[in-house]
Structures are given as structure tokens and as C-alpha cells.
Amino acid sequence: MAPFYSVLRSASRRASPFAVRAIDSSAASYGETVAPNPIRNRLFLNSWRRCCSPPVQHFSTAVAAKKKKKQSSYDDHLIRIINSEIKCARESELHDCAVDIPDGLPFKVEDNVGERFIELKRGYQNEVIKIKVDLQNARCEAAYDDNDKDIEPQPSIPVVITVLKHNVSCLQFDAIVLPDRICIRGLKLKESESSETQLAYTGPDFSDLDESLQKCFQQYLEARGLTSSTAIFLLEYAISKETKEYLRWLGTLKKIIEI
Structure with a gap:
């Protein structure tokens, strides 16, 4: 939500856009692709390898592991930002404050x-x-x-x-x-x-x-x-x-x- 508390805690809100930009920047780097190798002088050998051995499966495993590592890194970064927000909220004057109901309140x-x-x-x-x-x-x-x-x-x-x-x-x-x-x-x-x-x-x-x-x-x-x-x-x-x-x-x- 867009918390009422965060409106009153302007300093933390100023930090939040920076955190979002940091995440977006990291995400952009995760999306980069590697340019294909232009060398094509061993096409026959590569074709033979595709038929006789499972390099594609080996490559897929490596890609999956790489994606998993990147995903884990992204999640860790997100959790660090959430922990920072929790810490900031707990250190505020509003944390765990109790408001007593006045004796004269008719409601x-x-x-x-x-x-x-x-x-x-x-x-x-x-x-x-x-x-x-x-x-x-x-x-x-x-x-x-x-x-x-x-x-x-x-x-x-x-x-x-x-x-x-x-x-x-x-x-x-x-x-x-x-x-x-x-x-x-x-x-x-x-x-x-x-x-x-x-x-x-x-x-x-x-x-x-x-x-x-x-x-x-x-x-x-x-x-x-x-x-x-x-x-x-x-x-x-x-x-x-x-x-x-x-x-x-x-x-x-x-x-x-x-x-």
C-alpha cells in the first residue's frame, strides 16, 4: 500500500526511489545477452556432436544454474531493501506507540x-x-x-x-x-x-x-x-x-x- 506512516517519514521515502533504481539497474544487467561467436569453420563437427553427444542438455543445465544464481541475487537484493525499510520503521518514533482511548470519548x-x-x-x-x-x-x-x-x-x-x-x-x-x-x-x-x-x-x-x-x-x-x-x-x-x-x-x- 501507500502507507500513511511513510508520508510522515519523508526521509525514508526519499531513499525508496534510489532503492528502486538500484534494483532496476541490477535487473538490466541480468538481462544482457552475449553476442554470438562469429566463427563458423567447424559446422560439420558441431553437427556431429549434436547427434552423438548431449551438449544441448549440458548447455541448458548451465543456463538454468546461471538463471537461478541471478534470480537468487535479485531476491537477496530485494530482501535487503525490505530489511532496511523494516529497520527504519522500527527505529521511528511511531513504532509500537500506543494511543490510549480518552475517558471522555463517547465512541x-x-x-x-x-x-x-x-x-x-x-x-x-x-x-x-x-x-x-x-x-x-x-x-x-x-x-x-x-x-x-x-x-x-x-x-x-x-x-x-x-x-x-x-x-x-x-x-x-x-x-x-x-x-x-x-x-x-x-x-x-x-x-x-x-x-x-x-x-x-x-x-x-x-x-x-x-x-x-x-x-x-x-x-x-x-x-x-x-x-x-x-x-x-x-x-x-x-x-x-x-x-x-x-x-x-x-x-x-x-x-x-x-x-
Whole structure:
């Protein structure tokens, strides 16, 4: 995958293209062919040898051994690069970091080892609130200040927020989690949580809604626990999980190469 962890570890990412180029260079050398010998003054003797002895079989064995040696060398080089990446990840500040769930967090965290999704869930009056995170969509992107000027890129996680009403109809928000807030980017009205069809009229883009209505929807989610403190926790938790999953993925990759 394109790990969220690796976005935050820019130094290692700068080393990765070099590693790829090194592998490609080695692979190119493995693909070189030897120019044929132009000497042809013993054709009859060569023909006789093909009939009376098995030089072709002997040659094939030598070629197979050579290919095996080259393949082994290539695999060893790949494993060295993977080991370097594992070492770098383990030495980072993010390795094996634990994020404690705050006492005041109103959501229950559902997270299974080896899966790319995290889900936060809670009940609120007659509603069920869910926040679903897909780690493979996490990234860094430029944010903007009040003057529409780019500021430093920062970690961000796209999430889907579902507000299920009476287990029947629901509101579904497409949002993005930033280090200090959760920003709504889209809104869908659905007949049920599992329904793939929307109601006939989908409404305008969220950014085209009246600013006061946009603000009210932000407050609507904040009242249900999607506050800045939830954003901070969710971002830290996602970074921690992605780091662990990335290391696990590297370890599995190494085992497969070594088989």
C-alpha cells in the first residue's frame, strides 16, 4: 500500500526511489545477452556432436544454474531493501506507540488486527452514530487559511459519518479529519444504511449550501461527539494503527520472497 506512516517519514521515502533504481539497474544487467561467436569453420563437427553427444542438455543445465544464481541475487537484493525499510520503521518514533482511548470519548472503537478499517460507534438518543475510516485513503494534503493561501501540508483522513435515525433512514456525511477539526465535504440522504440508492433529488454540493446551513451541520455533528478532541484522537490512533499494519505487511512480504 501507500502507507500513511511513510508520508510522515519523508526521509525514508526519499531513499525508496534510489532503492528502486538500484534494483532496476541490477535487473538490466541480468538481462544482457552475449553476442554470438562469429566463427563458423567447424559446422560439420558441431553437427556431429549434436547427434552423438548431449551438449544441448549440458548447455541448458548451465543456463538454468546461471538463471537461478541471478534470480537468487535479485531476491537477496530485494530482501535487503525490505530489511532496511523494516529497520527504519522500527527505529521511528511511531513504532509500537500506543494511543490510549480518552475517558471522555463517547465512541466505542472497533479495530481488528490486520484490517484496513477502523470504526467508531455510539448511540445518541434515537440515533446510531458511526465513523468509518479507511486507512488506505489516508494522506497528507495542503490546507488553507482564511485568506485562501496554502499552508503546510498536514495529515488528513477521509471518513464516512453515518447518522442512522430509528434504524430506518440516515444521513451520510463525507468528511475529512484534520489535526484540529472534522470538516464536512458532502452529504447524502439515504433510505437505509445498507441502501445503495439515494432519494430521487440528491440536492446541491455541500459547498454550494448557504454558509449558515453548512455551519449548522458542523454543529449538528459536534453535538453528537464529533469534536476537535475526537479528531485529535482519531488521527493519532489511525497513525499508530497504520504503522503497525505497515510493519506487519512488510514482514509478510519478506516471508513470501524468502519461500
